[in-house]
Amino acid sequence: MTAPAPDTDSFAGRDLISMRDYKRDELLAFLDEATFYEGYQEPLLKGKVLASLFFEPSTRTQLSFASAMQRLGGSTLGFSDAKLSSMAKGESLSDTIRVVESYCDIILIRHPREGAARLASESTSLPVINAGDGTNQHPSQTLLDLYTVRQTRGRLDNLKIAFIGDLKYSRTVHSLIETLTHFDNEIFLVSPQSLRTPPEFIEELDARGTVYTEDEDFFSIASDVDIIYTTRIQQERFPDPIEYEKVKNAYRIDREAIERVGADVTLMHPLPRLNEISTDLDDYPGAAYFDQAKNGVTVRKAILSLLLGASR
Numbered sequence: 001m002t003a004p005a006p007d008t009d010s011f012a013g014r015d016l017i018s019m020r021d022y023k024r025d026e027l028l029a030f031l032d033e034a035t036f037y038e039g040y041q042e043p044l045l046k047g048k049v050l051a052s053l054f055f056e057p058s059t060r061t062q063l064s065f066a067s068a069m070q071r072l073g074g075s076t077l078g079f080s081d082a083k084l085s086s087m088a089k090g091e092s093l094s095d096t097i098r099v100v101e102s103y104c105d106i107i108l109i110r111h112p113r114e115g116a117a118r119l120a121s122e123s124t125s126l127p128v129i130n131a132g133d134g135t136n137q138h139p140s141q142t143l144l145d146l147y148t149v150r151q152t153r154g155r156l157d158n159l160k161i162a163f164i165g166d167l168k169y170s171r172t173v174h175s176l177i178e179t180l181t182h183f184d185n186e187i188f189l190v191s192p193q194s195l196r197t198p199p200e201f202i203e204e205l206d207a208r209g210t211v212y213t214e215d216e217d218f219f220s221i222a223s224d225v226d227i228i229y230t231t232r233i234q235q236e237r238f239p240d241p242i243e244y245e246k247v248k249n250a251y252r253i254d255r256e257a258i259e260r261v262g263a264d265v266t267l268m269h270p271l272p273r274l275n276e277i278s279t280d281l282d283d284y285p286g287a288a289y290f291d292q293a294k295n296g297v298t299v300r301k302a303i304l305s306l307l308l309g310a311s312r
């Protein structure tokens with residue numbers, strides 16, 4: 001029997017820190033709510049303020065949250081370079097959050113340290129959204145990824161999904177594979193040996209009975225998949241630059257490679273890309289990576305409205 005859809009009021013005041021905090025029916029409620037926000041521009045969040053605290057670079061996450069907030073009539077403040085905040089003078093993250101909470105209604109934070117968003121949420125009663133904490137999680141990206149999967153494939157179950165590239169450091173992959181354990185899919189994890197998926201995420205797949213295969217060879221799996229989700233090799237996370245040099249060109253997908261594996265593959269990538277997806281794929285019918293970025297605004301409108309308890 002299908003569980004009844006959760007009441008949207010039940011999201012008010014909650015954090016979005018880890019996909020582990022949300023059940024399948026709640027994930028679907030986010031996606032259903034997002035459908036409503038396609039093109040919606042009413043001032044639902046008039047008077048609400050988003051504090052956007054970025055301790056790492058961002059284009060999509062930061063700007064699409066700002067766009068979502070402003071398109072719903074709200075406003076944003078914050079910083080995109082922590083060196084210009086008082087943390088550069090030694091202020092703790094907890095004190096920063098305790099101060100910022102009196103300037104806003106909801107807090108968005110990206111930080112290089114795993115667990116930083118959770119720490120921030122423990123320092124305030126306001127809703128906190130994790131915009132990426134180190135190599136750990138990036139939940140709003142996962143929601144827009146799921147939204148894009150459902151938009152392009154029409155379903156979230158019975159899919160063969162290959163993740164290719166840096167599976168060790170990619171927080172978008174970690175969040176998404178963990179979330180996919182709520183659905184019935186087959187997963188392929190393709191990476192160099194040194195960039196395999198961390199054990200804690202593999203244990204999660206095992207615990208939830210998700211069918212998966214780990215491999216190094218893209219072509220041994222690619223002919224049989226519905227979705228290829230590629231990631232950048234994350235140079236900034238490597239402790240040893242020589243190790244990065246060894247794997248930086250591990251995978252490069254181009255038109256010729258896709259035409260070898262089949263015609264009906266959806267190509268996803270959280271962006272930014274380096275050289276792992278050739279620009280000759282940008283007009284390939286299954287290329288969905290710029291749609292993902294565009295869907296970021298729609299999905300983030302839903303996230304902000306739900307967590308702020310805004311009724312429509």
Ligand code: CP
Nearest residue numbers: 058059060061270271
């Ligand atoms: N996908 C993503 O998180 O992109 P940004 O780093 O530009 O926010």
